Amino acid sequence: GDSVTQMEGPVTLSEEAFLTINCTYTATGYPSLFWYVQYPGEGLQLLLKATKADDKGSNKGFEATYRKETTSFHLEKGSVQVSDSAVYFCALLPMNYGGSQGNLIFGKGTKLSVKP
Amino acid sequence: NAGVTQTPKFQVLKTGQSMTLQCAQDMNHNSMYWYRQDPGMGLRLIYYSASEGTTDKGEVPNGYNVSRLNKREFSLRLESAAPSQTSVYFCASSEARTSKGNEQFFGPGTRLTVL
Numbered sequence: 001g002d003s004v005t006q007m008e009g010p011v012t013l014s015e016e017a018f019l020t021i022n023c024t025y026t027a028t029g030y031p032s033l034f035w036y037v038q039y040p041g042e043g044l045q046l047l048l049k050a051t052k053a054d055d056k057g058s059n060k061g062f063e064a065t066y067r068k069e070t071t072s073f074h075l076e077k078g079s080v081q082v083s084d085s086a087v088y089f090c091a092l093l094p095m096n097y098g099g100s101q102g103n104l105i106f107g108k109g110t111k112l113s114v115k116p
Numbered sequence: 117n118a119g120v121t122q123t124p125k126f127q128v129l130k131t132g133q134s135m136t137l138q139c140a141q142d143m144n145h146n147s148m149y150w151y152r153q154d155p156g157m158g159l160r161l162i163y164y165s166a167s168e169g170t171t172d173k174g175e176v177p178n179g180y181n182v183s184r185l186n187k188r189e190f191s192l193r194l195e196s197a198a199p200s201q202t203s204v205y206f207c208a209s210s211e212a213r214t215s216k217g218n219e220q221f222f223g224p225g226t227r228l229t230v231l
Binding site (some may be wrong): 032036041042043044045046049089093102103104105107108110 | 120149156157158159161164174198206208213218219220221222223225
């Protein structure tokens with residue numbers, strides 16, 4: 001079945017460092033891909049998404065490119081801030097007849113801590 | 117516009133007790149979901165409701181029941197709580213279950229401990 005694999009954390013960085021969180025997926029066809037973020041004590045919120053191959057999602061300085069050839073959707077940010085400390089979840093929406101639809105499949109999450 | 121609200125925020129139960137977690141959304145969304153979050157396990161879907169009047173099992177439905185009371189409300193019931201149900205429970209909603217409409221909005225969560 002479809003699945004998402006994220007790099008295990010925790011990831012600890014200094015402020016202004018470059019961030020990469022790896023995400024790879026297994027799915028048939030062309031699923032839609034998402035990154036969600038969970039700040040301490042809160043629910044998840046959508047950070048960015050891409051619905052077809054080679055699309056780049058971006059938001060708040062974060063970017064991720066949908067790579068069909070490597071089945072990846074890595075999250076990157078050029079300069080992290082303390083306020084970026086959170087848990088990041090990669091997710092996919094499976095491809096079904098008529099397009100991507102169904103329920104999101106989440107990775108296990110990667111905890112990021114940014115130190116001043 | 118409150119988004120997705122959940123009650124209670126915290127709950128402690130004894131094994132065998134029952135309780136209902138309440139969830140409501142004010143975004144006129146069609147689809148609603150219940151997840152549990154456990155350390156190292158990510159989010160796992162318990163039940164979902166694709167539209168008002170329908171409910172379906174997710175990945176881990178055993179020990180739970182749900183009711184889609186109306187378009188706004190989706191409740192989760194534990195009939196006989198077990199320690200394995202200690203978790204953080206999140207309710208979410210989305211406009212639809214397609215890629216264009218599938219931004220899910222999450223509530224703040226309920227921390228449940230079963231002793």
